[in-house]
Amino acid sequence: MSVKTETYQYQNRLADYCRSGKLNGALPLSREEALPQYRRLVFNVVKNTLEQAFPITQQVLTNEQWDELLFRFFLEHDCQTPQVWKLPAELCSYVIENQISEEIELPWLDELLWFEWLEIEVHTMPDIDAGPVSDEGSLLNDIPVLNPEYRLEKLSYPFHLFPVKEAAEKRGEYFVLLYREPESGKVHFMALAAIHAYFIEQLSAGEQTIEELIRDTAEKISSVLPESLLQQAMPFFEELLKNRVILGFRPNENAN
Amino acid sequence: MKNEINIGLGLRRDIIEEFLDREVIQPDFIEFAPENWIGMGGYWGKKIRQAVEKYPVTCHGLSLSLGSPEELDYRFMKELKSFLDDNQVEIFSEHLSYTKCANAHLYDLLPIPFREDAVKHVVRRIREAQDFLERPIAIENVSYYTAVAAEMDEATFISSIVEESGCQLLLDVNNVYVNAFNHGYDAKEFIRQMPLDKVAYIHMAGHEKVSPDLIIDTHGEAIIDPVYQLFDYTASLMELVPVLLERDFNFPAAADLKREMNQLRKIATKHWRKVHVSQD
């Protein structure tokens, strides 16, 4: 620290005041009546950012719950990101770390916040190069290239399928794929069966053809024949190709 | 930006299409906050790349927090530096304020105490940041609504920092007007006290009067006549620099923004025509 302790304290007191709305200690001001403007301006930036990011959560909480959550977050949490649009991710972590869902008896709150943030995250995340992709190929026998701009999530509440109140009653195990369409940048959701989530995880390694994947999987499950698994699963892979979750095929190196 | 009259406009997400189609607004350059775009991919990443290809760029930082009483954030500065390099940013500016304190960002501009130890501290931080970013920084005079523990006046505070750090000045003429109104000093005299030979560029904007004796610097309204007049006065005292119109929300029709830019161009031309290398 290279300002004098006194100056440091004044700077700190003003910042604390902006976070809490309370002034602790002396702060010599030329216009005392203007001080609340700072609390208002600072808090509004945070409030607007979080309300834009979490419209569903804001709607399902009561106004008191929502305001209290924002107030506590900004007071207790030291905001770390220099990029305010990434702040919603810090609210998600804050709520989990402080077990706020339990405290206010809304066990689904952690996940709802996370679910809302995920859409922003997938929409904004840095572009990822998928490597060489060929449009031509066999869905069964060539190695499919997965669109790398996705998140695969396991949820306890099906927020991607039902309105919050309904989803809150259906605790279970759900898988959802969020992916960014490369051309438009739009984010899409896809509800997945557990086995489909497994397929996507395997394909993301970019080493297997779908035929190999099915054969391996059938061996692991042992109660199913590869042929019938293939028949059941093919429409899913075709959908992935159509929706641009599979971008194409890894060009055959020997062909070059 | 060449040695000619340049009137720019702040690029914001809500009006980015108007910048890209160039149908109504054709600013000479654009400005945006790096924090809003660093690491941004997808739809918005594509849009900002298109804008950068079309226009010369200045960047106006938000989170470097030159006035913080603590250490600079080197991890962030590293990202900032590569962003400025990648986007061929011609001028980089930051606010003479602090937005981070006790390891927490506040995302708005708090006034630094106008004191000698703060001058020395900020000078050191500006030098450190300029060295690391390998480019000059233009610091902006900010609007403030109360001075905090002041031991000198604002003009002395700003000019000492510019002089001692060797940085440039981003002179926000609207902020001078707002501060002169809120704190009861003479705006023209304040302008005369500024190191006008160090000005890298000028900001112009609108504001909002929230009570009979308090103006808040909102960037949500059109520029008012007295601020145009103060710009006219400022331009008469100094050499040609680029001028940027800031508008952050409550966006009017593109034609209205164009009208404001035309008005700025008219004033700039009146004072700076002699060095204006006309292309038409």
Ligand SMILES: [Fe+2]
């Ligand atoms: Fe400004």
